[in-house]
Amino acid sequence: MSYTYYKEPYITSQGERWDDIAYAFYKNAERTAPLVESNPAYADVLVFGAGIALQIPILDQSLPSTLPPWKQVSA
DSSP states (O other), X not given: OOOEEOXXXXXXXXXXXXXXXXXXXXXXXXXXXXXXXXXXXXXTOSSOOTTOEEOOEEOOOSOOTTSOGGGOOOO
């Protein structure tokens, strides 16, 4: 998949995990797949050391229009 990325890389802090970073950027700890796909050199890392530069993809935050009515959120 092709992503658009934030201009500056994200620099990890000691002890961060993929789910921590996903939550920080997307408010959803389960959105780790795009992060790992964008940083394949670190795909096997579970806990990061400090100072690792990661590319963070910009993901569409909107909900799909195909959600059933009871799952749609009104503004």
